[in-house]
Amino acid sequence: MDATFAREIWKIIEPLHAVTYFAEECRTANREAGLKGFWMGYFGSRAAPLGPVSAGTVEATFFGFHPARVRRAVPDAWAFASPESILRLRGAAAARALRRAFPGIEGVAVTAAPLLHEVVTAADGAGRPLFAANRDLPVPEDPVEALWQATTALREHRGDGHVALLTGEGLNGLEANVLASAVGVVPAERLQESRGWSPEEWAEAVDAFTRRGLMADGRATEKGRALKARIEQSTDELAAPPYDVLDDPTAVYESLFPAARALGDEIPYPNPIGVPRAG
Template sequence: MESLARRLCQQLLEPFHLVAYMSDEPNETLEALGYENYWPGYFASRSAPLGKVPAEVVDAIFYNFAPGEVAACVPSCWEVATPEAALAAREEGCVKALRRILGDQADSPELARAADLAVRIALSAPMEGRILYAGLRSLPVPTEPVARLWHAATLLREHRGDGHNIALVAEGIDGQEAHVFAALWMAMKPRDYGRISLSDERLAVVMDGLRTRGLLDAAGEFTAAGRETKERIEATTDALAAPAYADLKPDEVEQLVADLEPLVARINAVGY
């Protein structure tokens, strides 16, 4: 049975967060700061709640990038703009994107009501062990409804992501192996997933290591043990995310779902 945390976060709130990576407007606002390529702006704006930390810290928290990818952008990204400026540009671009996608629904009472409840949920989650989420919690909550909803969705998405890293570490799955696991979970070939730029040689080494551990078969697909490991990781991720939603009353869940579903349907119909 699908957990409430997975249903609300991944299906109904994460679509609002994803404009940060999939829409043009955030890229344009970051480019206006001086970030000429996607990845420096990505690493700057996503890690900005942590301040000007070294690449090693960002790499540990973001977890599944290829060796050297973070260091190619951090700390040099801070020569372009401050963390505060990167955060402001990211939020501005994401709100612009959501307003374009949602049209008149952006100013609806349903969105404002969903934003307020989502913020309440997002601020109730535990911070222990959730480093990126804790950084985001230190930021002021926007007052404008679209920005509030995007901010709440981002908080909950990164809270879940921090918990997912905890689950991966507990199962002994490193960042590059997590890339392979994520691809196979979505029925994709790891080379086609494209989340990180592993060379063919390095990807082969990673997959061979998973075969040696009995988690992948000769064809590069999950073995029974591999699928069970991935299912445990997802179940642990759900369990670690659950406290944020624990105080929701049944009527609040129904209201939040009712308010978010038409908005998400619009996002899915229009695209990013």
């Protein structure tokens, strides 16, 4: 499969996954599990497949978040809710959100979930801890929950590869966010606030990029845009091979597209993830 398809299907599977962050059903499930506040819910729910890991593990695998933001939630999260109890609730809550937002999701899931599960099974977990942890979870019997779980595993597969490329370019989590904002993916204020970086830290990174010729007047230079484009292209290339198992990848894309488009009111645009609105 080529890199272009990998990017296009990411734009479709990412919104299906992302209800877990934005839908009220999912936030309620985190509270019911015992997690306190949005950020403990976010870190605890997303990290649960890894087990009761340390803050350092979350910092390394999630990437881009200020260490202090992570450490206010982890490892305290595991004192309020075990990973096992979180996992019992998070997929079911996402399935409820998907059914509410797109009533036709049931028929889509019956067909698409097994196919995406084949893609997950075909993907290599080496060097991809978040993907591997999600891949090893049991496949839910509920087709909509199974669809959500497959999209979650695949977006983490892509994300793990992306993090490897960012670190390979010598970028830390703050710099990765600054670069994304500099090329116009997400407004700087949105990324700075959501990832927990102070104005002073952000300004220091901008100054460092300016000295390196990656930014000028707060925007990416040609050199900065080329760096970002190279990382994105390589991310797409690394994400593409598992989709080779699909006999008709276009049909899978087209079956998921209406559901992703229906989620336009569930997910804010622009968002810190950087995924555009479907269509």
